[in-house]
Amino acid sequence: MSPRSGRRPGSEDTKAEILAVARRLFAQRGYRETTLRDIGAAAGVDPSLVSHYFQCKERLFSVALEVPLVPAEILDLLRGGDPSRAGERVIRLFLRLWEGPPTREPLLAMLRSAVSDDRARELLASFLGAAVVEPVGTVLEGAERELRATLVGSQLVGLAVARYLLCIEPLASADPERLVAWIAPTLQAYLAG
Amino acid sequence: MSPRSGRRPGSEDTKAEILAVARRLFAQRGYRETTLRDIGAAAGVDPSLVSHYFQCKERLFSVALEVPLVPAEILDLLRGGDPSRAGERVIRLFLRLWEGPPTREPLLAMLRSAVSDDRARELLASFLGAAVVEPVGTVLEGAERELRATLVGSQLVGLAVARYLLCIEPLASADPERLVAWIAPTLQAYLAG
Known part of the structure; x- marks a missing residue:
């Protein structure tokens, strides 16, 4: 618990303090070099409390930096269901995240920065x-x-830049189903090898 | 001719003046709304002199904003040669531009801005x-x-962002021939429809 806050662990303030410390340490040291232990120590709480709140480092990063996706969801998506439609599942998830303003805004902000x-x-x-x-x-x-x-990432980041950031027409106003129809086979080719 | 420069048309100064005016007008009015006539008028030279130096608006834009490519080259590439290998020609041109630092730097600067x-x-x-x-x-x-x-543009801009700007490995250090092997079929699928 942070000596500064003076509140009991378990409060929302402790969570906010852990997130603030996480943002600072991730930015200073990079993702790989930062551990839950480091973050707990710098926030003045037991590492087990960090795990209790955020389960794993990926999830803490996603919450701290407002990435509206935990990478484990991508893995579930790839492993679950018909392998020959994995590309389609990936582009559908991507469009779901980017088409909704509440999830698009933090993604755009992250891309810009x-x-x-x-x-x-x-x-x-x-x-x-x-x-x-x-x-x-x-x-x-x-x-x-x-x-x-x-390569999957390159097609997706390019779609994000061209459609949501540069707003190149007619891509910017294309029906999402047309994008699924065109891009699913591209992702499938990269995924299936 | 710009009254400010006081030099004869035909000099390098006139060309530089036209380029400076072009950069300003393109930025103020956008690409579509700016004509060679406007640029000539604002630079104090006859529009025919602008055409003499830069041939067409696309080329003037490319020179003024240091885009190391005139779009007509892309059209030549698509129309010239075996249609079933158009995707390969496009990715090879793209990599030629981005792999060479003298052409990569202005492209990166344009993407960043x-x-x-x-x-x-x-x-x-x-x-x-x-x-x-x-x-x-x-x-x-x-x-x-x-x-x-x-869609072709989205895969290319995504490759540029992921490989040259974000430097995501192993894409950032992949052999260009491996990129041709993977990305040419993607571009070909989009081009051939």
Whole structure:
């Protein structure tokens, strides 16, 4: 518990304090080098309390940086259901997140800051590497698994930049179902190898 | 000729003056709304002199904003050679531009400023719409031509962001030939419809 707050652990203030410390440490040290133990120590609480609130480092990062997605959901999506439709499930999840303003705004903010600020860029790259590319790579089969995971990411980030950020027409106002029809096969080709 | 410069038309100063005026007018009015006539008038030279130096508006824009590519080159690429390998030609041109630091730097600068600055974003979107998406749409066959042209753009911009800007591994250090092998079929599917 933070000596500064003077409140009992378990309160909302303790959670907020842990999130503030997490944002600071992730930004200073990068995703890989920051542990739940470090964050607990810097927030003045037992690491088990950090785990109790946020379960794992990926989830703490997602909550602290307002990423509206925990990477484990991507893995569930890839493993659950018909493998030949994994690409379609991924693009549908992506569009669900980006089409809704409450989830689009923090994603846009993260993308903007990663493009314009070196520290934000390094943090996002280290998070994506450790929490998305490597785990997704272990779920895929065949050669060049991690490269293929990043190729999926390249099509998705390009869609985000072109549709939601640069607003290039007619992509910006295209019906989401048309995007599913065109992009699902691209993602499927990268995922299936 | 600009009264300020006091030099004869035909000098490098006149060219530089035209470029400075073009940058200003494109930024103020957008790509579509700016004509060679406007630029000539604002630079105090005959529009024919602007055409003499820069041939067409696309080329003037490319030179003024240091885009290391004239969109007409993309059209030549799509129309020239085996149609079933158009996707491969496009990704090879893209990689040639982005792998060389002298051409990569202005592209990165343009991407960064379009992401962080609304006016730069609008300018790039209006340029890409009028000078790339519409002409490429007329070269393609089948349904949803302009949408498919922007889908090609989405995969390319995503590759640029993930490989050269965010530097996500292993995409950032992947051999260009591996990228051709994976991405050419994606572009081909969008181009062929």
